[in-house]
Amino acid sequence: MFEPRIVCFLCTWCTSAGADLAGTSRLQYRPNGVNIKFMCSSRVDPEHVLWAFREGADGVLIGGCHPGDCHYQDGNYRTQARVSLLYRLLDDFGIDRARLRLEWISAAEGTKFAAVMNEFTEELRSLGPIKLAAREMAK
């Protein structure tokens, strides 16, 4: 079966803590993602996401605090704004928007983190491996 590779950019206060809670609760989910922890989801530069796709990621997850709960007041709103623009850029690159997910997962939502990882993995499986025009041409 196709095993998609997922890069997960998680904020330390909410989503990474939620991922830790999934661990302490011993929830089981698909091992397709590797987490990269930032202080805030607003540290994610759209370039990091494009880089991940360039390097062969089949999907990218950005996890932040729920609206209104950002540890840094309004960082997650900036993330949301950047992701909305990034979607338009993904269209230009011919990358399906479903390959980039922005999720609000709090420190208390271990179950949500596990569910999102499972769902996202399944979704990427149905989309199949990423095909980038530039890469195809290089081949």
Added chain:
Amino acid sequence: MKRIGVFICHCGINIAGTVDVKRVAEEVAKLDSVVYAQDYIYMCSDPGQALVREKIRQEKLDGIIIAACSPSLHESTFRTAAEEAGLNPWQCEIANIREQCSWVHTDRKKATEKAIRIVSTMVEKTRLNESLEPIPVSITKKALVIGGGIAGIQAALDIADSGHKVILVEKESSIGGHMAQLSETFPTLDCSQCILTPKMVAAGKHRNIQLMTYSEVEEVSGYVGNFNVRIRRKAPFVDWSTCTGCGLCMEKCPAKVPSEFDRGLSTHGAIYIPFPQAVPNKPVIDRESCIYFKTGKCRLCEKTCEIGAIKFDQEDQIIEEEIGAIITATGYETLPVTELQEYGAGEVPDVIDGLAFERLLSASGPTSGEVRRPSDGRVPKEVVFVQCAGSRDPERYRPYCSKICCMYTTKHALLYKHRVHDGQPYIFYIDIRTGGKGYEEFYHNAEQDEGIIYLRGKVAKIFRDGDKTIVWGTDTLTGRNVEIQADLVVLATAVVPRESTAELVKKLRIQTGPNGFLSEAHPKLRPVESINSGFFIAGVAQGPRDIPETVAQASGAACKVISLFSRDHLEQDPAIAWVDEELCGGCRICISVCPYDAREYDEEKCIARVNEALCEGCGSCVAACACGATQQRNLSDSQIKSMVTASLGGE
């Protein structure tokens, strides 16, 4: 090139049970810059840390990765160990292969592959890590305690006794909280008021404590050691500085308002002091019920007050304070009886909750300590106590155990029996839980010698029939259905967080768990701290607990604050933003995104700078910077890119 060492922890079988740690060591040893990779059974143990220190020296390591549990647990442990061996603490990174790998996967092969990728990702980060020095920041040695129940009072007293200033904020007009409502406390049957009121008075009089009752926290900004807090002092419409608390105004007030303190079992005027032992002993006017505020006529209280303390034109005040540490001790509510449909939904007058029964038992309560039922004031002869009313019921109500009900219900039945000798108490229970010093003995004594009938089972329905309250239940030990024609039913309703807590945590930016109680930084090892530094927690706001536990936790939280205040300055994480002056074009987009005003424009050089004392290290400006001039220390864009590549298995 850097010399990196990787230390892989088995965590007993917690990691090694799922992840092939030997293979991880073998694979990461092949990576560039990694000169040493070793697994060990418990890396955090003394010999484990000794191994880390020894190898740093022996192998001349200038970067290490500990592949183990979440950094929230032992990052500081290993950074200290690194420092002891002469390595800069910011050259030590944690690869989380437990919470985010071994505990969440079962497939050994896949979990091992993932662990290798997690460690490789951190190797890439460490390769480019700089050695950093913590940034010293000043500290305001003044604490804020939110909530004036026994937890808040105890914490405030402990901090104040250490010589530091404390502001104790309480939203009601008096401190005391729920403990002031209780009659006697289990298992010693101390009178609650007698042990609490001296503490209330001490808190009110302490020269280091500033009481702010009838006040609420509006806004909190800043960070540990340097918070700015805005507090709203609600207008009591009484000038407390001149009011003597004589009480004449309260006698004259014609309005009748159900007393919240007496759980609706008595009434008071629109101008009132919640209970006679209140601290401060000053009245407030309830705007919603005051006849003058509603109709524009009356002002009887104003006419009665000879010193002219009544001030109808008073307005709320906003007070700003600088604070170093905050303790949240906002306590609890109990699940309203109205939510319990099968128990009459609050429609049956002789079905009351435990706190109301406390008021009936209390010598200073509405019946002066005589047990009389609300409907007709008769002394009830058959009383049914229902435990777990809304607790341990994940389908319909709250999934957790409210912890204090087993003990207080036994106490209720026992005190009832002491007052009504010919009365018969029944207790419906699921299990009797008596963890606590002297608790089992207390229960045993009540069950053996006091004639209380314990029925193991849940109550299915409670309804009114004439002047009786009918209780249908099951006794699961005999397997029979039970019907009791009761005169009074007391529900041990679930302990729930205060509704206002949800609002408050948003202002403080601290976390709550799935049931709405405050989250601690670590359930076992950091029970009085919030994950966000500078915030501490105490009392039932964190989860159901009894008075001794609450007091111990409050003293614990106070001790944490005192320990914070014992330092001359605090150290701030130096992994913050910095600017490459050569690259900065002065577009100022960073200034527009910074939530802390930490980015400022240098008019002379036409570039944007970082104010290190204000930068919190969120990285928002780094992502916003169009030309890459702003970077984050130890999390630069080039580091992130290498980490991404490594996380994908390296291509």
